[in-house]
Amino acid sequence: MSTSLTGPVTRSLIHELNAELAAAYPEEGANHFRLDPDEVGPGRGAFIVATDDRTGMPLGCGAVRLLEPELAEIKRMYVRPSARGRGVSRGLLTELEKRAVALGARRLVLETGTRQAPAIGLYLSSGFSDIEHYGEYVGSPLSRCMAKALV
Numbered sequence: 001m002s003t004s005l006t007g008p009v010t011r012s013l014i015h016e017l018n019a020e021l022a023a024a025y026p027e028e029g030a031n032h033f034r035l036d037p038d039e040v041g042p043g044r045g046a047f048i049v050a051t052d053d054r055t056g057m058p059l060g061c062g063a064v065r066l067l068e069p070e071l072a073e074i075k076r077m078y079v080r081p082s083a084r085g086r087g088v089s090r091g092l093l094t095e096l097e098k099r100a101v102a103l104g105a106r107r108l109v110l111e112t113g114t115r116q117a118p119a120i121g122l123y124l125s126s127g128f129s130d131i132e133h134y135g136e137y138v139g140s141p142l143s144r145c146m147a148k149a150l151v
Contacts, residue, residue, distance in 0.1 A: 009049055009058050010047065010049065010061065012058070013049065013058060013060065013061045013078055013080075014061070014076065014078075016078065016080065017061075017076060017078035020078075021113070024113065024115050024116070025113055025115065025142055027142065035063060035065070035075050035076055039063075039065040040063050040064070040065050040075075043103070044065060044066055044103075045063060045064050045065035045066060045072070045099075045103065046063065046064055046096070046099040046103075047061065047062075047063040047076070048061065048062055048063070048092065048095055048096065048099070049061045050079070050083075050088050050091060050092050052083075058080075059079060059080055059083035059086075059088045060077075060078050060079035060080060060083060060088050060089065060092055061076060061077075061078055061092070062074065062075070062076060062077040062078070062092040062093070062095075062096050063075040063076045063077075063096070064096045064097075064099050064100045064103070064105075064108075066103055066104075066105065067109070067135075069104060070104060070105055070106040070107060071105060071106075071107050071108075071109065072100035072103060072105035072107075072108050072109075073108070073109050073110060074093070074096055074100075074108060074109070074110035075110075077089065077092060077093070077096075077110075077112075077119070079092070084118070089118075089119075089122050090122060090126070093122065093123075093126055094126075097148075097150060100150060101150050101151065105150055106149065106150055106151050107147060107148070107149055107150060108128075108147065108148045108150055109131065109134065109145065109146065109147045110123065110128065110145070110146055110147075111133075111134075111137045111143050111144070111145050111146075112143075112144050112146070113142055113143065113144070114141070114142050114143065114144050115142070120144060123146050124146075126148070127148045128146035128147060128148045129146060129147065129148070130144065130145070130146055131145050131146060131147045132145065133145050
């Protein structure tokens, strides 16, 4: 499901994500919370929310944005603790990869924190591999950057 980056459900999920990241990475300058709504607007990206099929409750979210015409980036991946271990993150990642391809991306990059072992495991098992730090993550010892060829 696509949704607005500024809607109440999205704001709640992003607030939870930011709180979790701030607790895991209390170091000064460790978190990169910025994602502008226009970066995930039509033709530039997408922001999606996973919901429980039975209850309709939001379980997690993620975004994809174009950095260059054939290069997209995964941002703001998050699954609520109560929904972890149920395949929600893999489903979100799969859908975000599809959205990236639809935007014309041939390569996908992402950054995750070095202390997020479950996320690292998900990305490695989904075909991502480590790359040099890029963009705002250059020089960040708490960041792990990865990439995957899409087509």
